[in-house]
Amino acid sequence: GAVVSQHPSWVICKSGTSVKIECRSLDFQATTMFWYRQFPKQSLMLMATSNEGSKATYEQGVEKDKFLINHASLTLSTLTVTSAHPEDSSFYICSAPPSMVNTEAFFGQGTRLTVV
Amino acid sequence: GESVGLHLPTLSVQEGDNSIINCAYSNSASDYFIWYKQESGKGPQFIIDIRSNMDKRQGQRVTVLLNKTVKHLSLQIAATQPGDSAVYFCAETLGGGYNKLIFGAGTRLAVHP
Numbered sequence: 001g002a003v004v005s006q007h008p009s010w011v012i013c014k015s016g017t018s019v020k021i022e023c024r025s026l027d028f029q030a031t032t033m034f035w036y037r038q039f040p041k042q043s044l045m046l047m048a049t050s051n052e053g054s055k056a057t058y059e060q061g062v063e064k065d066k067f068l069i070n071h072a073s074l075t076l077s078t079l080t081v082t083s084a085h086p087e088d089s090s091f092y093i094c095s096a097p098p099s100m101v102n103t104e105a106f107f108g109q110g111t112r113l114t115v116v
Numbered sequence: 117g118e119s120v121g122l123h124l125p126t127l128s129v130q131e132g133d134n135s136i137i138n139c140a141y142s143n144s145a146s147d148y149f150i151w152y153k154q155e156s157g158k159g160p161q162f163i164i165d166i167r168s169n170m171d172k173r174q175g176q177r178v179t180v181l182l183n184k185t186v187k188h189l190s191l192q193i194a195a196t197q198p199g200d201s202a203v204y205f206c207a208e209t210l211g212g213g214y215n216k217l218i219f220g221a222g223t224r225l226a227v228h229p
Contacts, residue, residue: 043222044160107159109158110158
Protein backbone atom coordinates (compact mmCIF):
# COMPACT_ATOMS: atom_id res chain seq x y z
CA GLY A 1 0.00 0.00 0.00
CA ALA A 2 0.90 3.66 -0.23
CA VAL A 3 3.35 4.91 2.35
CA VAL A 4 3.89 8.33 3.84
CA SER A 5 7.24 8.82 5.52
CA GLN A 6 7.68 11.59 8.07
CA HIS A 7 10.99 12.79 9.47
CA PRO A 8 12.23 13.32 12.11
CA SER A 9 10.24 11.16 14.48
CA TRP A 10 11.23 13.35 17.39
CA VAL A 11 13.13 16.57 17.88
CA ILE A 12 14.14 18.75 20.81
CA CYS A 13 14.95 22.38 20.12
CA LYS A 14 15.61 25.56 22.04
CA SER A 15 13.08 28.37 22.27
CA GLY A 16 13.43 30.81 19.42
CA THR A 17 14.85 28.34 16.92
CA SER A 18 13.10 26.88 13.89
CA VAL A 19 12.39 23.25 13.16
CA LYS A 20 11.57 21.67 9.81
CA ILE A 21 9.49 18.51 9.52
CA GLU A 22 9.42 16.58 6.26
CA CYS A 23 6.64 14.45 4.87
CA ARG A 24 7.30 12.29 1.83
CA SER A 25 5.04 10.10 -0.24
CA LEU A 26 7.19 7.12 -1.10
CA ASP A 27 5.32 5.34 -3.86
CA PHE A 28 2.69 7.74 -5.06
CA GLN A 29 2.32 11.38 -6.01
CA ALA A 30 0.45 13.62 -3.62
CA THR A 31 -0.80 16.97 -4.86
CA THR A 32 -2.28 17.54 -1.42
CA MET A 33 -1.02 16.82 2.09
CA PHE A 34 -2.69 17.58 5.39
CA TRP A 35 -0.83 18.68 8.51
CA TYR A 36 -2.29 17.92 11.93
CA ARG A 37 -1.25 18.77 15.46
CA GLN A 38 -2.08 16.64 18.45
CA PHE A 39 -1.63 17.68 22.06
CA PRO A 40 -1.41 14.98 24.76
CA LYS A 41 -4.67 13.14 25.35
CA GLN A 42 -6.42 15.16 22.68
CA SER A 43 -7.60 14.55 19.16
CA LEU A 44 -5.89 15.48 15.92
CA MET A 45 -6.55 19.06 14.88
CA LEU A 46 -6.10 20.04 11.26
CA MET A 47 -3.62 22.89 10.89
CA ALA A 48 -3.37 23.34 7.16
CA THR A 49 -3.67 21.80 3.74
CA SER A 50 -0.51 21.75 1.67
CA ASN A 51 -0.98 22.12 -2.08
CA GLU A 52 1.71 21.32 -4.60
CA GLY A 53 2.64 24.38 -6.60
CA SER A 54 0.46 26.82 -4.68
CA LYS A 55 0.01 28.34 -1.26
CA ALA A 56 -1.12 26.28 1.66
CA THR A 57 -4.60 26.69 3.08
CA TYR A 58 -4.58 27.32 6.81
CA GLU A 59 -7.33 26.54 9.27
CA GLN A 60 -8.78 29.31 11.37
CA GLY A 61 -6.54 30.28 14.25
CA VAL A 62 -3.34 28.83 12.77
CA GLU A 63 -0.60 31.41 12.26
CA LYS A 64 0.68 31.31 8.69
CA ASP A 65 3.94 33.07 9.51
CA LYS A 66 4.71 30.72 12.36
CA PHE A 67 3.90 27.45 10.64
CA LEU A 68 5.44 27.66 7.21
CA ILE A 69 4.30 25.01 4.78
CA ASN A 70 6.00 24.25 1.50
CA HIS A 71 4.92 21.66 -1.03
CA ALA A 72 7.85 21.77 -3.41
CA SER A 73 7.18 18.60 -5.32
CA LEU A 74 4.60 15.87 -5.73
CA THR A 75 6.41 13.75 -3.16
CA LEU A 76 7.51 16.25 -0.51
CA SER A 77 5.71 18.60 1.84
CA THR A 78 7.46 20.38 4.71
CA LEU A 79 6.25 22.12 7.85
CA THR A 80 8.61 24.60 9.49
CA VAL A 81 7.82 25.76 13.00
CA THR A 82 9.51 29.15 13.23
CA SER A 83 10.64 30.83 16.43
CA ALA A 84 9.44 27.87 18.41
CA HIS A 85 8.12 28.30 21.95
CA PRO A 86 7.37 25.69 24.62
CA GLU A 87 3.66 25.92 23.84
CA ASP A 88 4.45 24.66 20.32
CA SER A 89 5.54 21.36 21.84
CA SER A 90 3.20 18.80 20.35
CA PHE A 91 2.87 15.78 18.08
CA TYR A 92 2.74 16.82 14.42
CA ILE A 93 1.37 14.41 11.83
CA CYS A 94 1.07 14.64 8.08
CA SER A 95 -1.27 12.66 5.89
CA ALA A 96 -2.19 12.15 2.29
CA PRO A 97 -5.91 12.28 1.54
CA PRO A 98 -7.94 9.22 0.74
CA SER A 99 -7.45 8.42 -2.88
CA MET A 100 -9.56 6.85 -5.56
CA VAL A 101 -7.40 3.75 -5.34
CA ASN A 102 -6.99 3.30 -1.62
CA THR A 103 -9.82 5.18 0.08
CA GLU A 104 -7.61 5.58 3.11
CA ALA A 105 -5.78 8.62 4.35
CA PHE A 106 -2.22 7.58 4.83
CA PHE A 107 -0.52 9.06 7.84
CA GLY A 108 3.09 9.69 8.57
CA GLN A 109 4.62 8.28 11.71
CA GLY A 110 4.35 11.65 13.41
CA THR A 111 6.97 14.00 14.86
CA ARG A 112 7.21 14.67 18.58
CA LEU A 113 8.43 18.25 18.99
CA THR A 114 9.69 19.39 22.37
CA VAL A 115 10.72 23.02 22.76
CA VAL A 116 12.84 23.76 25.80
CA GLY B 117 -17.56 0.92 32.08
CA GLU B 118 -16.76 4.41 30.85
CA SER B 119 -14.94 7.13 32.70
CA VAL B 120 -13.79 10.56 31.69
CA GLY B 121 -10.07 11.14 31.85
CA LEU B 122 -8.22 14.42 31.45
CA HIS B 123 -9.58 14.79 27.94
CA LEU B 124 -10.22 11.32 26.56
CA PRO B 125 -12.99 9.10 27.88
CA THR B 126 -11.85 5.57 28.67
CA LEU B 127 -13.66 2.32 27.98
CA SER B 128 -12.43 -0.58 30.09
CA VAL B 129 -13.26 -4.12 28.99
CA GLN B 130 -12.23 -7.65 29.82
CA GLU B 131 -10.27 -9.65 27.31
CA GLY B 132 -12.66 -11.65 25.16
CA ASP B 133 -15.60 -9.32 25.64
CA ASN B 134 -17.08 -7.24 22.86
CA SER B 135 -16.33 -3.50 22.81
CA ILE B 136 -18.51 -0.72 21.51
CA ILE B 137 -16.97 2.70 20.94
CA ASN B 138 -19.24 5.59 20.07
CA CYS B 139 -18.71 8.81 18.19
CA ALA B 140 -20.88 11.79 17.37
CA TYR B 141 -19.92 13.58 14.18
CA SER B 142 -20.54 17.22 13.46
CA ASN B 143 -21.46 17.77 9.84
CA SER B 144 -24.70 16.34 8.48
CA ALA B 145 -23.29 16.75 4.97
CA SER B 146 -20.31 14.46 5.61
CA ASP B 147 -20.43 11.46 3.33
CA TYR B 148 -17.44 9.35 4.29
CA PHE B 149 -16.36 8.15 7.70
CA ILE B 150 -13.31 6.32 8.97
CA TRP B 151 -12.32 4.73 12.26
CA TYR B 152 -8.67 4.95 13.27
CA LYS B 153 -6.63 3.28 15.97
CA GLN B 154 -3.73 5.20 17.46
CA GLU B 155 -1.09 3.70 19.67
CA SER B 156 1.11 5.87 21.84
CA GLY B 157 3.65 7.89 19.85
CA LYS B 158 2.41 6.69 16.47
CA GLY B 159 0.26 8.03 13.66
CA PRO B 160 -3.34 6.86 13.21
CA GLN B 161 -3.90 3.44 11.70
CA PHE B 162 -6.90 2.79 9.43
CA ILE B 163 -9.39 0.26 10.79
CA ILE B 164 -12.56 0.47 8.74
CA ASP B 165 -14.52 2.98 6.72
CA ILE B 166 -18.13 3.50 5.69
CA ARG B 167 -19.88 5.72 3.17
CA SER B 168 -23.07 7.61 3.91
CA ASN B 169 -25.15 5.38 1.65
CA MET B 170 -24.58 2.47 4.05
CA ASP B 171 -25.75 1.77 7.60
CA LYS B 172 -23.37 -1.02 8.47
CA ARG B 173 -20.08 -2.44 7.32
CA GLN B 174 -18.20 -5.41 8.66
CA GLY B 175 -14.53 -6.21 8.66
CA GLN B 176 -12.44 -8.74 10.45
CA ARG B 177 -13.62 -8.63 14.10
CA VAL B 178 -14.86 -5.05 13.60
CA THR B 179 -18.18 -3.59 12.58
CA VAL B 180 -19.04 0.05 11.96
CA LEU B 181 -22.60 1.32 12.29
CA LEU B 182 -23.75 4.66 10.92
CA ASN B 183 -26.89 6.46 12.06
CA LYS B 184 -27.25 9.57 9.94
CA THR B 185 -30.45 10.64 11.66
CA VAL B 186 -28.62 11.39 14.89
CA LYS B 187 -25.14 11.81 13.36
CA HIS B 188 -23.72 8.88 15.25
CA LEU B 189 -21.07 6.30 14.47
CA SER B 190 -20.10 3.26 16.45
CA LEU B 191 -17.25 0.78 16.24
CA GLN B 192 -17.82 -2.69 17.52
CA ILE B 193 -14.84 -4.91 18.24
CA ALA B 194 -15.57 -8.58 18.77
CA ALA B 195 -13.57 -10.71 21.21
CA THR B 196 -11.42 -7.79 22.32
CA GLN B 197 -7.75 -8.59 22.76
CA PRO B 198 -4.97 -6.85 24.75
CA GLY B 199 -3.50 -5.71 21.43
CA ASP B 200 -6.64 -3.70 20.82
CA SER B 201 -5.73 -1.35 23.67
CA ALA B 202 -5.25 2.06 22.08
CA VAL B 203 -7.05 5.33 21.41
CA TYR B 204 -9.76 5.15 18.77
CA PHE B 205 -10.87 8.13 16.69
CA CYS B 206 -13.67 8.53 14.24
CA ALA B 207 -13.14 10.93 11.34
CA GLU B 208 -15.54 12.48 8.87
CA THR B 209 -15.06 14.10 5.51
CA LEU B 210 -16.90 15.43 2.51
CA GLY B 211 -16.44 14.64 -1.11
CA GLY B 212 -16.16 10.90 -0.80
CA GLY B 213 -12.87 10.99 1.02
CA TYR B 214 -10.78 13.29 -1.12
CA ASN B 215 -10.88 16.14 1.31
CA LYS B 216 -9.61 16.93 4.78
CA LEU B 217 -10.56 14.67 7.64
CA ILE B 218 -12.15 16.09 10.76
CA PHE B 219 -11.45 13.97 13.80
CA GLY B 220 -13.70 13.27 16.74
CA ALA B 221 -12.58 13.52 20.34
CA GLY B 222 -11.35 9.95 20.68
CA THR B 223 -11.87 7.12 23.17
CA ARG B 224 -9.20 5.20 25.01
CA LEU B 225 -9.84 1.45 25.04
CA ALA B 226 -8.22 -0.42 27.91
CA VAL B 227 -8.36 -4.21 27.69
CA HIS B 228 -7.75 -6.11 30.90
CA PRO B 229 -6.73 -9.78 31.02
